[in-house]
Amino acid sequence: MDFITQVINGLGLGSIYALVALGYSMVYGIVQLINFAHGDIIMVGGYSVYLVMVIYGLPVWVAIPVSIIVCALAGMLIERVAYHRLLIHNAARISLLITALGVSIFLQNLFMLIFGSDPKSMPTIFPAELIKLGSLELASSTVINIVVSVLMMMGLQLLVDKSKIGKAMQATSEDAGAAKLMGINTNKVVLMTFAIGSALAAVGAVLYSNTYPQIKPDMGNLLGIKAFIAAVLGGIGSIPGAMLGGYILGVAESLTKAYISTTLTDAVVFGILILMLLVKPSGLMGKNRKEKV
Amino acid sequence: MGFLKKKTGIYYMVNFMLGTLLFFVLLISINTKTISWSDTGIIILICINVTLAASLNLVTGILGQLVLGHAGFMLVGAYAASLFTLHSGLPLAIAFPIGLLLSGIVAAMFGVVIGLPALRLRGDYLAIITLGFGEIIRVVANNLKITNGAMGLSGMESLSSRRNPSPMFIYAYVIAIVVVILMFTFGRSRHGRAVISIREDEIASESMGINTTYYKLFAFVFAAFIAGVAGGIYAHHYGMIDPSKFDFNRSVEILIMVVLGGMGSITGSVISATVLTLLSERLRDFSEYRMILYATILILVMLFKPSGLLGRYEISIPKLAGKLYRRIANRKPHSETGGAE
């Protein structure tokens, strides 16, 4: 029974990774950029919730939409200010990566300057309860995480498959040049991708601060890396892949904590990444892309 | 074909002699206390950073792969050298150089383990894997017994003392200048050509008979080796180390030295490492502002001059002096053909 509880706890943690991984995966699918700043968007989302609830004392149903809007806007702003010029000039990949890194450092230190580098305690977002399922006892946050992440993934998949913008995203990801010739405004598609990815990160931020009620300016670092590992694990560019990768990572982490060692969790996660890259670099559900010669 | 020109050979000699001259000027100033004890410390730090930046430039500038965990190799080297000098029982004058060699070797071994899987894949993966490695190695060092956890190691002795303030400087300076020269000559050898061709076009390089995996791994491991040695000097210069000294911010600082100086320009790395080290000594109390400034510079340089301020240009004192002389003598304007010798 204890084992099953650990697995479900892992799924709860993995749900947060999965939501963040979706953002990495979408952006990478469209512009082939590892958006290092994506992890810091979670931090921005966390501080938005903190600001609304603690500083202004407003209720949670205000804080969540505000956080989502702030993150989406931040994502779009970052794309316009930092990446746009490089993307339209087809700059070297290394330039894009360094810029993304610059944005990440900028955000972290800006928030450190504004809010200080000490962790801030978060207020209760959703009341914590123990949910009994037969002989299993689960924290309500775990259940919320899993349910919300599954709903989000289904919504996103629907958006990508059915909506006009979703189809435009698929086309841009397949062949940006051809998409442009077919009358798709690829600039807008890129911008929307950043907005949607960042909005999902905001949801991840809310779930994270509900599960671990503490935020600090560099929280996006490790969270971001792990979410990216989840995206690679599942196959970058694939929505169900990102979810699957997130869950696997969460469960692996939870089981390592419970049965091996708390301090080694990060090393185990990292080991999984290296193993995956050695065995199947395209990820569990990813397509193998070849450079055209 | 610069290497066949007589003039270039003379330029090399002059540059080398100027480097040697600077060495002796600094050495005498330090020994006569014209340069204070604390300023000597800063000069040593500059030498360490020049070494680090030159080595990262090999991977990021010359090979064209982004590495975000250079501080991780530095950490490995720092701990390896410290553990050796603390426990070997040999006199420091013998243990220190052996420790430095060891720190390079251990860091290089980590380089093989990280590089082998990562370098088989597309470039972006190396960035994320080295970033992950840098963080993990720090977490592990924070939790192991042999590294003494978050407390770190202390009690490493410096070769220098207030009575004899120069030995550490000699080590740091000589190693820095040797690394700079080696990077320069490497870039102009057949092996360097192979590494540069991978940056330019990996597929074409492989189809022209270059074993790209081998050369990528070589550049990466060589850079790790040098970073490890720099870590070893660092540890003995400060006498105590803990994992937080080798965090992500340190990796970023080294990267920014390379980017700012010009990716592929070794002399650019030397200059920016010197300037930025002095700058961060001055801005020590304003760490957040400093990092915001660095980040802004990174973004702006990438947006408007992606090859860095010097690009791939190498600065040569006699060449500059020649230009200046011509300008003063008001001769006909001389057109440069953009060679980088």
Added chain:
Amino acid sequence: MHLLETKDLGIVFGGLQALNDLHLAVDAKEIVGLIGPNGAGKTTVFNLLTGVYAPSGGAIRLEGQSILGKKPFQINRTGVARTFQNIRLFKHMTVADNIKLAMNQNMKYNVVSGMLRLPSYWKEERAIDRKARELLAIFDMEDLADQMSANLPYGQQRKLEILRALASKPKLLLLDEPAAGMNPTETHDLMEVIRSIRDRFNVAILLIEHDMSLVMNVCERLYVLDYGNLIAEGTPEEIRNNDKVIAAYLGS
């Protein structure tokens, strides 16, 4: 024994049979053309021959030895060199360095000699510098040796790519649309050059080209691909009158 021989060579891209049962043979010092409409799979053949793609089935033999499973750099060392449809020069390397890079496989001095500039470094570097300039002289490009290759005009970039391929001392030279973007005069010169390269370097040449005047004039034999299938082979004269080929080009 043929210099190059493929048997039943095929490759599938995500369910699409891009190339089907290709039988192809090139003898020493032959100039052979590979033609066909756009998308027929010509460049795919080059990518298979040079190890960029792994075939789904079939055999490739160079001088009787299978080269299947070898990496591109190993195949280049056994004697196959190529140019690319969209030029792939090392743009920020000098013209001479582009050529010297291809000579790397025949150089011996080690990393330490290179970094410390030991005598072996100077000896070999001087030798290849001379060789690189000799090669450049073929296209009257020796004055451009120290230019960045990115600064060359288009036609000379194509020529440099051919020289770079030759510098790796191939037995078989694969040229992917060497005349693309050249005007009729340049194309005419190129025909002469292709023949003289064959004679001077004793290489066999397999070339992909859309310019029919070049193909018909220079090639001794032709292979015609359409939708991944070999639809004809023979002398230029035979191909010119082949109904299948005419249908493939004009669309039937």
